[in-house]
Amino acid sequence: MVDPESGLSLTIARIVQRLQGSSLHSQLERQARVSLHKPEIKLESLKEDIKDFLKTSGWEKKLQNAVYSELNVFPSPCHPAAPPEHMKEPLAYMRKAQGSWEKRILKSLNSMCTELSIPLAQKRPVGEQKELLNKWNEMGTDEPDLSLFRPVYAPKDFLEVLMNLRNPNYENGEQPSFRNHLGLIQVPLKVKDIPELKEDFSELGLNIGQLGIDDSAQVPPEFFENEHVRVGQKVLAEQDSAAAQQYVRQGCPTALRADLWALILNISNQPEDILYYEQLKSNVIQHDLLVDSLIYKDVKLTASNDDYYFVFEDYLYQVLLCFSRDTSVLEHFTYSSATPPKSYIRGKLGIEEYAVFYPPNGVIPFHGFSMYVAPLCFLYHEPSKLYQIFREMYVRFFFRLHSISSHPSGIVSLCLLFETLLQTHLPQLFYHLREIGAQPLRISFKWMVRAFSGYLATDQLLLLWDRILGYNSLEILAVLAAAVFAFRAVNLMEVTSLAAAEAVLADLSTLKVMPLLQIFLFATVT
Amino acid sequence: MGTARPAHRSPWGRRAPPPVAMGTAQAGSAMARRQRGLPGASRRSEERWDFCWGEAAWLRERLGRAALEQHVRVCHFRNHYELTRKNYLVKNLKRLRKQLEREAGKLEAAKCDFFPKTFEMPLEYHLFVEEFRKNPGITWIMKPVGRSQGKGIFLFRKLKDVIDWKKDGLHTDDQKDETQVEIYVAQRYIENPYLIGGRKFDLRVYVLVTSYIPLKAWLYRDGFARFSNTRFTLNSIDDHYIHLTNVAVQRTAPGYDPEKGCKWMIQQLRQYLTAKHGAESVEVLFADMDNIFIKSLQSVQKVIISDKHCFELYGYDILIDQDLKPWLLEVNASPSLTASSQEDYELKCHLLKDTLHIVDMEGRLTGKEKRVGGFDLLWNDGPVSREGNLDTLLKENFMANTHLGCYNDRKKQLKQLFRSLSAQQKV
Numbered sequence: 001m002v003d004p005e006s007g008l009s010l011t012i013a014r015i016v017q018r019l020q021g022s023s024l025h026s027q028l029e030r031q032a033r034v035s036l037h038k039p040e041i042k043l044e045s046l047k048e049d050i051k052d053f054l055k056t057s058g059w060e061k062k063l064q065n066a067v068y069s070e071l072n073v074f075p076s077p078c079h080p081a082a083p084p085e086h087m088k089e090p091l092a093y094m095r096k097a098q099g100s101w102e103k104r105i106l107k108s109l110n111s112m113c114t115e116l117s118i119p120l121a122q123k124r125p126v127g128e129q130k131e132l133l134n135k136w137n138e139m140g141t142d143e144p145d146l147s148l149f150r151p152v153y154a155p156k157d158f159l160e161v162l163m164n165l166r167n168p169n170y171e172n173g174e175q176p177s178f179r180n181h182l183g184l185i186q187v188p189l190k191v192k193d194i195p196e197l198k199e200d201f202s203e204l205g206l207n208i209g210q211l212g213i214d215d216s217a218q219v220p221p222e223f224f225e226n227e228h229v230r231v232g233q234k235v236l237a238e239q240d241s242a243a244a245q246q247y248v249r250q251g252c253p254t255a256l257r258a259d260l261w262a263l264i265l266n267i268s269n270q271p272e273d274i275l276y277y278e279q280l281k282s283n284v285i286q287h288d289l290l291v292d293s294l295i296y297k298d299v300k301l302t303a304s305n306d307d308y309y310f311v312f313e314d315y316l317y318q319v320l321l322c323f324s325r326d327t328s329v330l331e332h333f334t335y336s337s338a339t340p341p342k343s344y345i346r347g348k349l350g351i352e353e354y355a356v357f358y359p360p361n362g363v364i365p366f367h368g369f370s371m372y373v374a375p376l377c378f379l380y381h382e383p384s385k386l387y388q389i390f391r392e393m394y395v396r397f398f399f400r401l402h403s404i405s406s407h408p409s410g411i412v413s414l415c416l417l418f419e420t421l422l423q424t425h426l427p428q429l430f431y432h433l434r435e436i437g438a439q440p441l442r443i444s445f446k447w448m449v450r451a452f453s454g455y456l457a458t459d460q461l462l463l464l465w466d467r468i469l470g471y472n473s474l475e476i477l478a479v480l481a482a483a484v485f486a487f488r489a490v491n492l493m494e495v496t497s498l499a500a501a502e503a504v505l506a507d508l509s510t511l512k513v514m515p516l517l518q519i520f521l522f523a524t525v526t
Numbered sequence: 527m528g529t530a531r532p533a534h535r536s537p538w539g540r541r542a543p544p545p546v547a548m549g550t551a552q553a554g555s556a557m558a559r560r561q562r563g564l565p566g567a568s569r570r571s572e573e574r575w576d577f578c579w580g581e582a583a584w585l586r587e588r589l590g591r592a593a594l595e596q597h598v599r600v601c602h603f604r605n606h607y608e609l610t611r612k613n614y615l616v617k618n619l620k621r622l623r624k625q626l627e628r629e630a631g632k633l634e635a636a637k638c639d640f641f642p643k644t645f646e647m648p649l650e651y652h653l654f655v656e657e658f659r660k661n662p663g664i665t666w667i668m669k670p671v672g673r674s675q676g677k678g679i680f681l682f683r684k685l686k687d688v689i690d691w692k693k694d695g696l697h698t699d700d701q702k703d704e705t706q707v708e709i710y711v712a713q714r715y716i717e718n719p720y721l722i723g724g725r726k727f728d729l730r731v732y733v734l735v736t737s738y739i740p741l742k743a744w745l746y747r748d749g750f751a752r753f754s755n756t757r758f759t760l761n762s763i764d765d766h767y768i769h770l771t772n773v774a775v776q777r778t779a780p781g782y783d784p785e786k787g788c789k790w791m792i793q794q795l796r797q798y799l800t801a802k803h804g805a806e807s808v809e810v811l812f813a814d815m816d817n818i819f820i821k822s823l824q825s826v827q828k829v830i831i832s833d834k835h836c837f838e839l840y841g842y843d844i845l846i847d848q849d850l851k852p853w854l855l856e857v858n859a860s861p862s863l864t865a866s867s868q869e870d871y872e873l874k875c876h877l878l879k880d881t882l883h884i885v886d887m888e889g890r891l892t893g894k895e896k897r898v899g900g901f902d903l904l905w906n907d908g909p910v911s912r913e914g915n916l917d918t919l920l921k922e923n924f925m926a927n928t929h930l931g932c933y934n935d936r937k938k939q940l941k942q943l944f945r946s947l948s949a950q951q952k953v
Contacts, residue, residue: 137724138757217933254797255804307869308794311723311753377723379801459797 015070023272024066031059058239065241069266072245072472073396075335089337089405093167094412098337098404101161105364106341108152113290116148120290120343120358129285136281140304140313146297151367155449158366158402159184159442162412165404182434183419184441189406191417193424197479198521201471203249204514206522211251212463212514225253232256241266249470251463251514258379264469265392269385277384280322283360287325291359295320299370308458312377316370319387323394329361332395337405338362363399368446371453372398375461397474401449409474414448415441417478422485425524429489438501444481447508451477460513480513483520487511577887582606582859594835599885603738603836606859608826610840612671612711613646615822615857622825638825640818640854642714646671654712658685665715670708681715688712716853720846722798724757728855729792729844731930733819733904734881739832740907743823744884745816747900747934748873751795753788789870796931799850807850815844815852816928820905822854839881876900876936883940890947898943899936902927 019025032050035041041049054060075087089095113120124132135142163184170188192200204210209224219225228250235243236259244263252260262268284292299316303309323329333340340362342355373390380386400410407413422440423430433440447455451474452464467476484505485492491504578585578600585602594600608614619641627635645654647668658666663683668691670678682688719726732746790798800808819842841861845853863878865871880899884891896903896910903910910927 141757217935253805254800258801307867308790310788311725311790314724314757378798381802458794 011071014074015067018070019063019066022066023270024062028054028059028063031057061239065239065263065266068241068245073335084334087335088333088339089407091167091406093169094165094337094404094406097161097165099339101158101404102339102341104161105152109290109341109364112150112152118290118293122288124286124288128288132285136285136318138314139317140299142296144293144296146293146300149293149297151298151301152294152364154367155446158411158449159445162404162415165412182423182430183416184439185412185416185419187412187416189413189416191408191413191420192475194421194521194524197475200473201467201476201479201517201521203470204467204518204521206518209250210514210518211253211466212460212512213518215251229253229256232260236260236263239263245470245472247470248466252466254459257462257466261379261469262385262389265389265396267385267388267392269382269388273388274384277322277387280325280387281318283325284321289324289359291324291365292321294365295324295370298365298367302368302454303370303374306371306374306454309371309374309377309454312374315377315383315386316373318383319373319390320365320370322387323391324359324361324363324365326361326391327357329363329391329395330357332399333362336399336403337407337410338399338403363394366402368450368454371450375453375458375465378458378462396472397468398451400474401451411449414474414478415445417475418444418448418481421479421482425482426486426489429485429492432493433501436496436498436501438495438498440485442498443502443505444485447481447484448477452480452508455508456511456513457509460511464513476517479520480517483516484508484511486520486524487516577885589833589836596834597887598835599837599887600835601837601839602859603735603833603838604831606830606838608829609822610857610859612644612669612713612856613709615825616641616644616646616711618825618829619822622821637817638821640814640821640852642716642853644711644713647710647712649709655685661714665717667713667715668710669713670710672708678710716845716847718848719758720848720850721758722753725753725755726758727751727753727790727795729795729842729846729852730861731792731815731819731842731844732861732877733823733840733842734837734884734901735823735840736837736884737832737834738823738827738830741823741827741905742903742907743819743905744898744901745819745904745928745930746877746880747792747902747929747932747936748877749792749930750870750873751790751792753790755788789866791869791873792931793933803850811846811850811852812928812930813926815930816904816926818842818844818852818854820909822857823905837881837885839877876934880936880940890944892947892950895943896927897939899940900934902929904928 031054035050035053038053041053051060054063085095089098109120132139163186165185165187167187198205202208209228211225211228214224215221215228232247232253233256235247236256241263244260248260248264267273295317299313299320303316304313330340340357341364343358344355372394373386376386376390376393380389397409400407401414402411404410404412419430419441430440451468452461456464464476464480468474488504492501495501495504576595576598578588578598580601582602585600586604589600589604608618619638623635623638626638643657645651645657647654665681665683667679667681668688680687729749729751731749734744734746736742736744796808796812799811822842838859839861841858843855843858845855847853863874865874877900880901883898884901891898904927909924912925912927
């Protein structure tokens with residue numbers, strides 16, 4: 001264990017290193033220099049005066065937000081002697097499993113490539129470049145022949161892999177019984193139980209006002225809603241990331257949500273960010289990647305068929321095509337258990353100088369990937385801002401939903417949390433479903449992998465994602481999944497097949513998320 | 527069932543009312559019949575029906591023939607075309623505008639400026655040419671007054687296109703009523719519609735009028751936004767599919783996927799706009815829409831043949847422009863009740879159910895209700911405020927009783943309403 005003193009100084013050193021040379025750093029320097037012209041800055045107390053100036057002009061707040069952002073995203077450093085893999089994933093068997101999963105995906109991608117004789121990447125001819133530039137705002141009108149492409153993998157393939165995960169150091173010779181875990185996930189990770197969750201999610205308690213419950217038509221707005229909106233406006237005026245994160249735990253008012261999320265994710269859409277996005281756009285125009293076709297296919301199969309997201313089809317291409325080419329995303333691999341796939345320039349296989357990451361951002365999209373972006377289109381309309389918000393959401397949260405790791409917000413832990421909650425608090429239901437061959441995780445897995453996007457009504461989904469941001473954790477997805485099963489328990493007890501169970505849980509679009517969560521956590525007898 | 531009965535008390539006293547006999551004169555009423563779970567329709571020729579949901583033309587003829595018994599209800603006003611035919615509507619609105627300008631000044635009159643500049647053709651051809659010449663380069667849309675579903679509509683920018691069309695002579699099409707020159711309107715095309723995802727959309731909103739004198743109108747909370755299947759551009763005016771958002775036209779567009787559907791519920795739209803523009807701007811937008819409904823009904827109030835037996839469910843088509851100003855495209859007296867999806871089906875079923883609740887053949891309501899199911903009372907011989915009292919009407923904190931695009935918990939509300947009504951009856 002690292003002792004708190006040196007742990008803190010390590011963290012500080014890391015943050016300083018990351019912020020040094022960033023655009024915020026140069027802006028602060030510029031501001032400090034500019035302030036020298038101001039009369040209140042005196043030579044005798046130069047350092048103090050500049051510090052005061054930065055405080056009153058709001059620049060200190062910006063720095064605070066940046067530091068807070070770093071703390072949220074990067075895990076605390078482990079022992080100084082630990083190798084870098086440990087920041088990615090401390091458990092060796094998990095790393096191994098992720099590695100073989102990645103090999104499988106890459107093999108699938110390569111074989112598709114060879115079958116269709118399409119290169120992984122190629123430069124676009126000039127004519128095609130011009131055409132794409134003209135069509136940039138309406139790429140959805142394109143109808144390329146995508147019949148030969150298939151998604152590289154679907155969530156259920158991933159579930160099969162997770163089901164077969166085993167810790168080689170853990171010997172479980174006992175027969176499955178009520179005292180053991182009856183679910184699909186058989187690795188001994190530590191997950192929280194309801195008393196711990198109650199503590200963690202204390203702001204969702206019965207005595208505390210929530211958007212999604214206490215803003216309903218029957219409740220007069222004076223009770224909670226008006227004050228909550230007022231506080232939200234104040235938080236935005238102060239531009240305080242940490243306060244915003246605390247605030248959204250009770251939900252965001254619709255009109256303030258876009259700004260609040262941007263504040264929490266520390267996205268300010270500076271000119272250099274817009275420039276960066278334009279650069280990515282020109283990369284898309286110039287080079288054609290195989291993954292582009294995968295993205296097209298995914299959007300056409302999922303978001304375009306959704307009753308509400310079909311409208312945003314064009315935005316999805318504009319975001320996802322750029323996303324594939326964004327090498328800054330590679331940074332997240334330092335704390336993700338995944339490793340970006342490598343490819344070699346033609347003819348130079350194995351020669352490291354000619355190795356490139358493929359796709360450039362290291363993330364191979366799977367079936368349903370575009371659904372991570374679709375709900376954000378409700379909030380952000382300017383492409384570069386939409387893009388940055390999505391990228392930040394991905395490197396903070398979404399990447400954990402399709403990589404094998406022991407992190408408490410990783411998909412493995414979420415699955416185990418879901419199954420444990422269900423088995424502990426609804427044992428009869430769990431046993432019944434298991435007996436009829438309808439393991440609950442088989443149904444809820446797809447909800448969690450997509451963070452419920454496309455399954456819940458949009459306004460409910462956004463209320464759920466408010467809490468993901470507020471608590472900086474995805475555990476709420478597992479809690480909601482269990483709460484949904486609890487809600488429909490009576491119907492589920494009567495089904496006799498997996499298909500019937502699926503049918504009972506096929507339509508979640510009428511569910512109200514916050515009451516379900518509140519009842520499950522705070523009003524169920526444990 | 528021949529004796530006179532007061533309008534709002536149950537004609538059958540405390541006994542359960544005998545089933546209402548339904549007359550139907552059109553396919554759309556099949557749903558209405560099912561709603562009530564009542565015995566099927568009697569034959570049209572034998573007048574043994576109390577309620578008729580039927581085709582406007584048939585009803586018009588019937589209403590003109592002989593008086594109906596007092597309790598009978600029918601779903602159209604005799605001359606609803608004053609509101610629904612584009613050339614009559616523009617005439618009525620112009621008259622209202624002049625009246626308001628005389629009585630209340632220019633500012634009040636400007637509240638009628640929600641109808642794009644329209645000229646009846648061929649009657650007002652010369653006035654149109656004058657206006658056309660004043661605004662060179664803008665786009666105009668030519669619409670036949672009597673047809674629906676987007677038939678016969680075209681866009682133009684050059685006078686030459688109209689001259690050619692006029693030269694073509696009589697436009698006789700097989701219309702049921704008229705064999706003379708078909709009347710068109712030339713209307714200024716709204717070139718800056720509000721776009722979502724690059725697509726144009728219009729709104730379908732439902733307004734139920736139970737009486738014109740005095741004017742009593744209800745606004746339904748649900749409705750939908752119909753999206754064009756293709757991205758909006760002014761470059762290809764001939765592309766019907768872009769400009770006309772009628773689902774009927776979209777159905778035939780290439781690439782149209784019926785499974786996809788191109789509708790959003792108004793609640794979604796309201797959420798989207800609130801997230802983008804903030805709550806206040808959206809409140810203003812919806813208040814402006816209330817204004818459209820009220821003013822359009824007021825403009826025909828004195829012209830419509832008032833008849834206690836009649837009620838009418840209108841489908842308003844509204845277009846929002848980029849400045850968040852709503853425009854009235856047209857009013858339909860027979861809005862489509864066929865469903866394009868499960869959600870749509872439920873909306874229309876609930877709409878019909880609540881319409882029948884308000885028409886209140888069973889005589890259950892007191893007449894003082896401000897909300898029945900998904901309908902909120904929009905106008906009751908005067909504006910209706912959200913709070914009960916009349917004195918809040920004049921204060922600045924007057925909040926209209928309308929909830930378009932808001933949460934519709936109609937089932938719960940109906941349960942409470944009928945429970946309290948039956949409790950009142952027992953007393």
